Amino acid sequence: MTSATPDSPVSLEIAVTSPAGAVVARDGGADRVELCVGLELGGLTPSQGLVEAAVATGIPVHALVRCRPGGFVYDADEVELMDRELEAIVRSGVAGVVVGALGADGSLDHDVLRRFVGTARALRDDVEVTLHRAIDHAADPVAAVALLADLGFTRVLTSGAAPTALTGAATIARMVSAAGPVQVMAGAGVIPADVPALVATGAAAVHLSAKRPAADSAHAGVPMGGADDGSAHFVTDSDVVRAARAALSASA
Incomplete structure (x- = not known):
């Protein structure tokens, strides 16, 4: 079983969009951030400028590479796009990619995942690679996680398919228990x-x-798209980050 021990305490990752x-997240005691845009869509690839600005804050940044919402079966053009995004993101100094x-x-x-891991590590061999919650849509998540070490992954983010x-x-x-040396990270809700x-x-x-609606960010104007209901966008809540850090410390 790859689990937390007193010598390797459970780490805290915060998903952020700015x-x-x-x-x-840094000031609240997080160990790293996952950077993305479109959290309400499950997260999408952040822009190059956003990646660079987040890296400049000093906290280890793990950038999501996901070119569109929806399922996780990609055609050749989508794979090519994400591979190019991976290259740009790694060159920007991130600690990891997702x-x-x-x-x-x-x-x-396997072919696509090996390609993604290979692209990231060819640029910098210390880049950590996380498998995102596609694992929760796999036919057998427990069997799938047992394969990740051979594919070169550092960790996997999962809700346990729930x-x-x-x-x-x-x-x-x-x-x-099935993951071997691959770290399992619990997340979702x-x-x-x-x-x-x-x-x-x-x-x-x-x-x-650790998000909350941004103050005064809702609008009642003309919708900007089919999913725009005029609700507020979200920001990272410092109180929630600190409470999560405190809960981890108490559980150590």
């Missing part, structure tokens, strides 16, 4: 009160967005 969010791809049968797309990490905790524990139960799974890290 340099300001990275600063809030990728994923599935086959039509729900298995891991709507939230808390409800998927039993499966997360099984994934920890996490609040600080969930931390003790997620630590008990043996997960090496806990991931949450």
Whole structure:
């Protein structure tokens, strides 16, 4: 079982969408951030300027590479695009990248994943590579996680194939047992009160967005797209970050 020990405490990752969010996470005690845009869509690739600005804050940045919302079966053009995005992001100094791809049968797309890992490590061999929550859409997430070490992954983010990490905790524990040297990070719908139960799974890290609606950011004007309901955008909440850090410290 690859689990947290007193010598390797459970780490805290915060999903952020801005340099300001990275600063809030850094100052609140997070170990790293996952940087993306479109959290309400499950996260999409951040712009080059956003990556550079987040890296400049000093906290380790792990940038998501996901070219569109929806499922995780990609055509050749989408794979080529994400491969190019990977190159640009790694050159920007990130500590890690977050990728994923599935086959039509729900298995891991080994060819695409090997390509992504190879692209990242060819530029810098110390880049960490995380498999994102595509794992939760795999036909058998527990069997899939056992293959990640051979594919070169550092860690995997998972809810245990459940709507939230808390409800998927039993499966997360099984994934920890199957993962070998790959770190299992529990995430999805996490609040600080969930931390003790997620630590008990043996997960090496806990991931949450720690978000709240930005003040005065809602609008009642003309919709900007089919998914625009006029609601506020989200920012990183310093109180939630600190509460999660405190919960991890108490669970150590």
